[in-house]
Amino acid sequence: MELTANTVRDELVERCKQGDSLSYQLLYQRYSKAMYNTSLRIVNNTADAEDVLQEAFLDAFRSLNDFHYRSTFGAWLKKIVINKSINALRKRRGHFVEIDEEREDGVHAIAQEEPIDEADLQYRVAEVKKAIQRLPDGYRAVVSLYLLEGYDQEEIAGILHISHNTVRTQYVRAKQKLLSIIKQGGLL
Structure with missing residues (x-):
């Protein structure tokens, strides 16, 4: 077929x-x-x-x-x-900002904050999509390409013309922000 x-x-x-x-x-x-x-x-x-x-x-x-x-x-x-x-x-x-993970000014520390317990969250796909819409542009692009479009992080790095480390860091931060939005009940 x-x-x-x-x-x-x-x-x-x-x-x-x-x-x-x-x-x-x-x-x-x-x-x-x-x-x-x-x-x-x-x-x-x-x-x-x-x-x-x-x-x-x-x-x-x-x-x-x-x-x-x-x-x-x-x-x-x-x-x-x-x-x-x-x-x-x-x-x-304007452009996506490159993130240098070796910096000492706290940029790396944000990605290392204590993770949010994902197991405690129960949500529906529609709620997640609404929450994704509330993410900043860079985060939303990475999350959409990774989770919704099925691209791997190397492919996303090529598409966005940013480093693999930046994709990985933005994905971690986006996931934390997304979970925070969902926990706060800030969905439309």
């Missing part, structure tokens, strides 16, 4: 490559909701996510001849969406 779905997608992409306008529309309909949600989890702003979605599809459609089935079309498009989402965050915030 899965093999058939991939064949249909490939045929749809091929029809797009030949300039079939209906196929462009069908491809957009097939992927737009998932790609919008991916972007929204990273940028945490509906207008920015909508802009990212449109720009990603425009780039994908313009570069369709560069797509050679080394992955699925969806995976290829998702990479474009994630990169554009990260760029939108950078434009909004």
Whole structure:
């Protein structure tokens, strides 16, 4: 069954490559909701996510001849969406701050604070997603890419153009902040 779905997608992409306008529309309909949600989890702003979605599809459609089935079309498009989402965050915030774990000014100490007891917390996925939306941009990007999109820390470092140590530290801090938000009952 899965093999058939991939064949249909490939045929749809091929029809797009030949300039079939209906196929462009069908491809957009097939992927737009998932790609919008991916972007929204990273940028945490509906207008920015909508802009990212449109720009990603425009780039994908313009570069369709560069797509050679080394992955699925969806995976290829998702990479474009994630990169554009990260760029939108950078434009909004400036840039991600590199964290030097060897510093003596307390930066490393924050990551070493006593961990929050995760076993005592019972929560639902919807509550966690609401709490993730309240995280600062850098934390939210790392958590979304790691937990929701399934990228490993090395891949995230490459996507965000930051060190693996920075990804790891931001993930630890984001997790602590996320658990703190949940414990405080600060959910919407």
